[in-house]
Amino acid sequence: MKVVLQNLTKIYPSRDKGPDVIAVNDFNFEIPDGKLIGLLGPSGCGKSTTLNLISGLETPTSGKIFFGDDDVTNLPPENRGIGLVFQSYALYPHMTVLQNIMFPLENFKGKDRLSKEEMKEKALEAARLVQIEPFLERKPAQMSGGQQQRVAIARALVKRPRVLLLDEPLSNLDARLRLQTREEIRRIQRETGITTVFVTHDQEEAMSISDQIVVMKAGVVQQIDNPQDVYDHPVNLFVASFLGTPPINVFDGEVRDHMLYIGEDAVMKVNLEDRKVIVGVRPEGFILDENGPLCCKLIGVQVMGRDTSVVSSHPASRNPTVCSIISAENKVAGDTVRFRLKPFKTVLFADDTEETLAYSVLE
Amino acid sequence: MTTNSEYMKIEKRQKRADSIRTTVTYVLLTLWALIVLFPFYWMLLTSVKSYSAYNGEYIPQFFTTSPTMENYKEAFTAVPLARYFSNTIIFTLSTTVIMLAVIVLAAFAFARLKFAGRDMTFGMFLSLMMIPNELVIITNFVTITNWGMRNTFWGLILPSVTSIFYIYLLKENFEQVPDELYKAAKVDGTSDFKYLWKVMIPICSPTIVTITILKIIECWNSYVWPRLITDKQEYFLVSNGIQTIRESGFGRENIPAMMAAVVVISIPLIILFLIFHKKIMEGVSRGGTKG
Amino acid sequence: MEKQSLKGWIYLLPALAFLAVFMIYPLFDVLVYSVEEGYNSASQTSFGIGLYNYAYVLHDPYFIQALKNTFILVIITVPLSTGIALLISVGLNSITKLKELFQTIFFLPYVTNTLAVGLVFMILFKKTAYSDGLVNLLIQSFGGTSVDFIDGPYWAKMFVLCFYTVWVVLPFKILILTSALASVNPDYYKAARVDGATKWRIFTRITLPMIAPMLFYLIITGFIGAFKAYSDAVALFGTDLNAAGMNTIVGYVYDMLYGTGGGYPSYASAAALILFAIVLTITCINLLISRKSSVV
Numbered sequence: 001m002k003v004v005l006q007n008l009t010k011i012y013p014s015r016d017k018g019p020d021v022i023a024v025n026d027f028n029f030e031i032p033d034g035k036l037i038g039l040l041g042p043s044g045c046g047k048s049t050t051l052n053l054i055s056g057l058e059t060p061t062s063g064k065i066f067f068g069d070d071d072v073t074n075l076p077p078e079n080r081g082i083g084l085v086f087q088s089y090a091l092y093p094h095m096t097v098l099q100n101i102m103f104p105l106e107n108f109k110g111k112d113r114l115s116k117e118e119m120k121e122k123a124l125e126a127a128r129l130v131q132i133e134p135f136l137e138r139k140p141a142q143m144s145g146g147q148q149q150r151v152a153i154a155r156a157l158v159k160r161p162r163v164l165l166l167d168e169p170l171s172n173l174d175a176r177l178r179l180q181t182r183e184e185i186r187r188i189q190r191e192t193g194i195t196t197v198f199v200t201h202d203q204e205e206a207m208s209i210s211d212q213i214v215v216m217k218a219g220v221v222q223q224i225d226n227p228q229d230v231y232d233h234p235v236n237l238f239v240a241s242f243l244g245t246p247p248i249n250v251f252d253g254e255v256r257d258h259m260l261y262i263g264e265d266a267v268m269k270v271n272l273e274d275r276k277v278i279v280g281v282r283p284e285g286f287i288l289d290e291n292g293p294l295c296c297k298l299i300g301v302q303v304m305g306r307d308t309s310v311v312s313s314h315p316a317s318r319n320p321t322v323c324s325i326i327s328a329e330n331k332v333a334g335d336t337v338r339f340r341l342k343p344f345k346t347v348l349f350a351d352d353t354e355e356t357l358a359y360s361v362l363e
Numbered sequence: 364m365t366t367n368s369e370y371m372k373i374e375k376r377q378k379r380a381d382s383i384r385t386t387v388t389y390v391l392l393t394l395w396a397l398i399v400l401f402p403f404y405w406m407l408l409t410s411v412k413s414y415s416a417y418n419g420e421y422i423p424q425f426f427t428t429s430p431t432m433e434n435y436k437e438a439f440t441a442v443p444l445a446r447y448f449s450n451t452i453i454f455t456l457s458t459t460v461i462m463l464a465v466i467v468l469a470a471f472a473f474a475r476l477k478f479a480g481r482d483m484t485f486g487m488f489l490s491l492m493m494i495p496n497e498l499v500i501i502t503n504f505v506t507i508t509n510w511g512m513r514n515t516f517w518g519l520i521l522p523s524v525t526s527i528f529y530i531y532l533l534k535e536n537f538e539q540v541p542d543e544l545y546k547a548a549k550v551d552g553t554s555d556f557k558y559l560w561k562v563m564i565p566i567c568s569p570t571i572v573t574i575t576i577l578k579i580i581e582c583w584n585s586y587v588w589p590r591l592i593t594d595k596q597e598y599f600l601v602s603n604g605i606q607t608i609r610e611s612g613f614g615r616e617n618i619p620a621m622m623a624a625v626v627v628i629s630i631p632l633i634i635l636f637l638i639f640h641k642k643i644m645e646g647v648s649r650g651g652t653k654g
Numbered sequence: 655m656e657k658q659s660l661k662g663w664i665y666l667l668p669a670l671a672f673l674a675v676f677m678i679y680p681l682f683d684v685l686v687y688s689v690e691e692g693y694n695s696a697s698q699t700s701f702g703i704g705l706y707n708y709a710y711v712l713h714d715p716y717f718i719q720a721l722k723n724t725f726i727l728v729i730i731t732v733p734l735s736t737g738i739a740l741l742i743s744v745g746l747n748s749i750t751k752l753k754e755l756f757q758t759i760f761f762l763p764y765v766t767n768t769l770a771v772g773l774v775f776m777i778l779f780k781k782t783a784y785s786d787g788l789v790n791l792l793i794q795s796f797g798g799t800s801v802d803f804i805d806g807p808y809w810a811k812m813f814v815l816c817f818y819t820v821w822v823v824l825p826f827k828i829l830i831l832t833s834a835l836a837s838v839n840p841d842y843y844k845a846a847r848v849d850g851a852t853k854w855r856i857f858t859r860i861t862l863p864m865i866a867p868m869l870f871y872l873i874i875t876g877f878i879g880a881f882k883a884y885s886d887a888v889a890l891f892g893t894d895l896n897a898a899g900m901n902t903i904v905g906y907v908y909d910m911l912y913g914t915g916g917g918y919p920s921y922a923s924a925a926a927l928i929l930f931a932i933v934l935t936i937t938c939i940n941l942l943i944s945r946k947s948s949v950v
Contacts, residue, residue, distance in 0.1 A: 057844055074374045078850035090841035094863040103859075104849035159849070384853075388745045389752075395742060396759045398821070402774040403762070405788075409777070421785050469669035478662025484670075491677055497882060497904050498930055501687065501911055501922050502680030525672040555661065584767045586885050590893075591912050602769045602885075609773060610892055618777055625770040636765040640758050643765065647826065648833045 001068050001162040001195050003031040003054065008063035010049050010219075023049040025219040027063070031212075036189050036196045038210030038227075040203060042242070046219040047199045051165050054197060056080050067162055078107070080163075083156030083194075087168040089148045091140040097151050098136040101126055104159045126154040129188060146177040153188065164189070164196040170205060182209055203243045207231065215239050232344070237354040240280045240347055246309070246325075250318040252351070253279040260348070263316035267293045267341055270348065272358060278318075278349040283309065285345025286324035292338035296322055312337055406629070410434050410622040417619045434623035441613045443596055444624055447604035451628075454519050454589075454600055455582035459575055461524040467571070469530045471559050474537035475545060485534075492527045504591050514595045522588065529574050532649070536570040537563055573646030576639055583632055601628040687923035707924040716896050717925060720906040726812060727819060727902070728880040735820045736872055739827035744857070746828070747835045757832065764825035772818060772889020779803035779814050779890075804890065811891065811900055819886050823879065827872050834868035835861070870944040874937055881933050884908070903929045 008027040014020045024046045031037050039047040052058040054065060056077035064073045072080050091100050101123040105114055114122070127133050130150040140148055149169060156164060169185070170178045186209045189196045200206050206213050207227040215222040215230060215238075223235045234240035240248050251262045255277055260270045262279055286294075288310075296312035299321060310324045324339065347359045409417065411430035438444050472478070473485050503522045512518030540563060548558045564571065586602035593599055599607065605624055613620050636643060663670075691706045711717050746756060763771070779789050781802035790800035801807065803814045838861065846856045862869075884904040887895055895901035896909060903925065910922035 055844075055848060057847065070370065072370065075370050076373070076377050077844075077848045079370070079373050082848060084845060084848040086841045086845060088839060088841050090839065090845040092842060092860060092863075103846075103851070107850040107852070107855065155845075155849075385749070388748055392742065392745050392749070392756050396756060399759055399762055402771055402778070403766075405778060406771075406774045422791055423785060423788050465668045465672065468665045472662050472665035476658065476662040476665060478659040481662060484666065488673075491673065494677065494681060495878075495882065495930060495933065497907055497926050498684055499677055499680035501907070501919050501926060502683040503676050504911055505683075505919060506675070506680075521672070522676045525669050525676070527673075530669065580765050584769075586769055586888070587908065591908065602767060605767075605770055605773065606888065606893060621773065622777075625773055629766055629770050632765045632767065633762075636762065640761065644757070644761055644829055647764065648829050 002033045003163055003195055003197075004064075004066040005029045005031075005050075005054075006064040006066070008050070008053060008065065009061050010046070010053060010058065011061045022219045024053065024060075027221055029214065029221070029224060031195055031197065034193045034195055035211040036186070036198060036209060038206035038213045039197060039199045039216065040206040040213055040242070041201065041216035043201055044218075045216040047201075047214075047216050048167060049219075050216070051167055051197060051199050054163065055082050055084050055165050081159075081161050083159070083161035083164045085149075085152045085156045085164075085166045085169045087171055089140070089152040089172075091148055091151055091155070093140055096137050096139055097127070097132065097143070098123055100140070100151055101155050101158050104155060108159075122158055123154075126158040129157065129191065130154045130184070144177075145173050146181055149173065149181055150184070153185070157188070157192065157194070161194060164192075164194045166196065166198045168199055168201070170200070171202070178205070185209060204245065207243070215242065217242075233356075233359050234280075234347060235356050237278060237280065237349045237356075240349070240356075244282060246283050246323045248280045248282050248347075249322050249324075251279040251281070251314065251316045252318065253277045253316065253348075255348075262294060263314065265293050265295055268343065268346070270358065272348070276351040277357060278351050278354065280347040280349065281341055282345040283323050283325045285342040286310075286326060286339040287342060288326055289338055289340040292340040294339040294341060296337050296339065298335055298337050310337060403629075403633075406622045406625050409619050410626045412619050414617055414619055434617075434620040435627070437613065437617065437620040438608075438624040438627065441620065442604065442608055442624075443599075444604065444627065446597065447599050447601045448628070450598060451583060451600045453516060455579055457516065458520045458523055458582050459578045461520065462526060462529070462578060463571065463575065465525055466530045466533055466574075467559070467564065469525075470533035470537055471555075471563060473530070473534045475559075475563075476555065488527050488530065492531070500588065500591070507592055512592075514593050514598045516598070518592045519589055519598070519600075523582070523585070526578070529578070532574065533567065533570060536567045540566050569642075573642055573649070576635065576643055577646055579635065580632060580643075604628070684923045684926060687920050688927050690920055707920045708928070711921055711924045711928065714921075716901060716909075717903075717906050719896075719899060720901040720903050723812070723815075723900060724881060724883065724902045727815060727883055728877060730812075730816045731819045731823070732873065732876045732880050734816070735823050735827055736869070736876060738820065739824055739831050739872070740869070742824075742828050743831035743835055744861075746832050757829075760828050761825045763822055764829075768822060768885045769889045772886060775814065775818050775821075776804055776890050781806070805898075808899060811898070814890055815883075815887055815900065818890060819880070819883060822886060823876065827876070830868055830872055831865065834865040838864045866944075870940070874940045874944075877936050877940060878933055881929065881936070903932075 005027050008024055009022070010024040012021040012023055027050060039050060041047045049058065053060050056072070056075055056079075059074055064071060066072065067080065077084075092103065095103065098120075102119050105119040105122060108114055124133070124136075127136060130153050132147060132150045132154065135143060135147060135151075140151065143151070149172075152169070166185070170181055173181060182205060185198070198206070198210065207230075210227055212224060213227050213230050214224045217238050223230055223239050225233070230239060231243050234243065237250070241250070253260055253262045253267075253276075255261070255270055255272045255274055257274070258269055258271065259266050260268050260272075260277070260279065267279075294314070296314045299311045299313055302309045302311065307325050310326060312322050312324070313320065314322050344359075348357045349355060350357055408425070408427060411432070411434070412420075412424075412427050413429070413431045413433060416427065416429070473481065507513060507518045507522070510518075512521070544562055545558065548562060553561070584602065585600065586606075589598075589600045589603050590606075593603065596604075596607075605621075605628060608621055608624055609615070688707055689703050689705065691702050691704045742760065746753060746760075749756075778787060780787050781790055781800060781804070785791075786794070786800045787803075789803065794800055801810045803810045842860055842864070843856060846860055851859065882904050883902045887900050887902055887905060891898040891900045895905045901909070907922045907926045907929070910918045910925060
């Protein structure tokens with residue numbers, strides 16, 4: 001089932017005479033059938049509102065939502081055929097796991113009504129899919145966070161929804177479980193082929209499991225692309241900064257005679273008119289080179305397992321430190337370090353609009 | 364297309380059901396609000412109707428064109444209403460102040476001081492919470508009578524200056540103050556009492572204020588104990604006063620004047636409520652019960 | 655350590671002293687009173703020890719009347735007030751506009767003087783020589799016949815008493831239930847809606863089980879409170895409740911102790927202990943039921 005969002009806008013009327021809050025502003029997107037989409041952005045960017053609009057828990061101020069060819073814009077959630085998984089899981093504490101999973105089926109009416117056996121069979125099938133069959137008679141409180149999350153997913157899947165919506169489903173889990181459950185969600189989504197929308201503020205999470213990522217900021221969609229493209233070809237400084245750990249290094253720079261300067265260091269040739277620019281360099285975009293053009297003051301070296309990061313400072317850097325990840329064999333010594341920059345890890349932004357001017361700049 | 368028109372139907376039905384539900388909800392809530400407010404309106408209204416106008420109305424009028432303060436004058440002159448009033452204020456304030464001192468000390472002992480038998484004593488306190496007032500009031504009546512304290516303020520005040528429930532509430536609150544503060548104060552050489560006065564009480568002042576307000580309400584409305592322990596008008600509280608007015612005073616025939624008295628004794632608490640309604644409701648929902 | 659112990663007890667001393675004199679000692683004393691036969695409060699002497707006081711109280715027609723009145727009051731007002739409170743709280747929780755105003759209004763009776771407002775109810779329901787009273791006029795306008803609710807037939811008096819009791823106890827229950835309802839994580843409702851549960855099903859399958867502990871708490875405290883009814887009745891019918899036939903058990907205890915026909919602490923003690931036994935039994939039954947049907 002493809003999902004189409006057409007000029008979707010949600011405005012919350014002002015409170016106490018403040019300005020109206022535009023939670024979602026003119027969102028256009030067609031989610032292809034059977035794909036997993038990550039809605040990514042900082043808190044308050046409108047990603048959860050978008051999810052609520054798709055689920056029908058909220059109705060848009062303007063714009064339309066289609067499931068396939070059906071206009072569901074004003075349809076109540078129970079008639080949309082969606083499955084929803086909450087950050088808090090929202091498992092009913094007074095019901096067992098099996099009762100929780102069966103609950104959605106018990107609400108079927110008329111010709112869709114199921115017998116007790118059919119319900120149980122479907123619930124078991126869903127439980128098998130998320131691998132929680134041993135716990136069917138337990139109450140949610142007797143299970144770990146990861147297990148509860150699986151139950152929540154089973155409950156969302158049991159009625160075979162047309163669209164599966166996940167609202168920050170991993171943020172209540174600890175780091176190790178998060179990794180595991182992330183893979184689980186990916187596997188389940190592949191197996192069932194249900195179109196899925198996944199909301200998260202964790203860029204790593206979004207990048208690792210999504211077919212496509214939608215980056216939002218203050219209600220406005222910034223970029224829709226597959227994960228690698230969003231990382232390599234960000235449309236503006238915000239997207240570039242939001243994705244990647246450690247974050248991208250940002251410098252004030254200038255183009256003079258097709259030469260890019262960071263501070264006074266002429267780092268590389270570029271194909272741009274003369275102007276002031278913002279230079280973004282991914283941490284992995286630095287190469288140690290005694291004759292390199294970028295001259296930084298060394299602060300320290302951190303060895304973290306496989307990687308070594310060189311922390312230094314540069315007068316034109318917008319952040320107090322410049323972080324560069326280099327492979328461990330390189331030796332670092334002395335008070336100054338010099339780098340060469342990898343062109344395809346360097347992005348130039350306009351100094352005023354912060355829009356991307358060029359990436360993969362050619363030397 | 365068929366599905367789309369079906370969807371439209373569902374939408375419409377849903378919208379209609381929602382608006383009906385909302386309307387019914389508001390109508391019912393308003394109805395109950397009227398039932399709650401009406402007695403207050405009626406007492407105010409009746410209190411400003413003149414005696415003859417009130418008795419002349421076979422069908423009571425819902426408003427009056429010639430309000431009079433005559434009834435209030437009557438209420439204050441025919442019985443010592445001012446006396447009841449000042450008695451109640453004295454009783455309420457002294458009971459509340461003494462109780463606060465007693466429960467703060469006890470709660471502090473339970474929450475912060477370590478001494479032999481503390482937990483056992485606290486357990487005993489908790490089990491005493493189950494004892495209804497009706498069971499002990501008989502002996503207290505005899506005790507106060509034997510002490511010759513009938514018709515005195517001490518007789519009114521003494522039995523109600525402890526509240527296990529409030530000790531419990533305050534102890535819980537005191538325990539939430541981090542231990543580190545106590546240790547820091549000890550290192551600085553602060554005495555226990557000074558620590559209680561300068562640190563614990565200010566930090567827990569919201570709870571103490573809540574307890575104070577609830578106790579004031581309880582004292583202002585207390586009826587049974589004052590009725591048992593006083594039979595001289597000089598020591599009547601407002602509740603007993605109003606009951607006397609009704610049974611043997613002017614209340615039997617002059618209803619507007621009685622309503623004036625009712626308004627007078629109700630107003631202090633209503634004002635208190637209007638100012639502190641958030642605090643009061645929050646305090647009560649944290650576990651208060653009616654008197 | 656010894657000094658520390660002493661200090662603790664000193665802080666505790668005022669509370670302990672008051673409790674010992676006005677709570678612990680009376681607790682034993684009331685038992686003693688209740689078995690002292692023929693106790694005379696003037697000479698402070700008694701004939702001997704026995705259960706005569708209990709027998710007397712249980713055979714006293716006034717006590718039987720009080721017992722009956724109290725039970726009727728409890729059976730009617732506890733379920734009724736809890737039900738209405740639940741209805742109102744659910745209504746309150748479903749709205750946003752004016753919610754706070756309604757909440758504040760509904761809580762108002764909690765802070766008012768029961769005796770004082772009771773008098774307003776009395777004049778609203780009372781039939782006098784001058785006027786039939788507002789309520790009766792209302793009944794007449796609907797084609798009914800008027801009845802004196804304050805001095806008239808038993809059922810009418812019981813009706814006013816129940817009505818006023820509900821009016822008085824509702825604020826507390828509404829407050830507790832509203833906050834219980836508000837504390838249910840809204841994700842549960844969203845999840846259930848998405849799963850297509852009807853409003854009624856959400857209410858019975860999710861809301862009710864979630865607030866069940868609070869509901870039981872209210873029912874238990876409701877029973878205890880209703881068994882101790884007294885000042886509501888005084889406000890409506892005056893202090894001579896026996897004459898009005900509207901006495902309650904607590905009223906009987908006080909009347910035995912003091913007031914018209916008072917001066918019998920032994921009978922009062924016996925009656926108070928009987929009341930305590932009844933309340934204790936009912937509370938235990940309530941707890942048993944709540945434990946059995948309790949979930950989570």
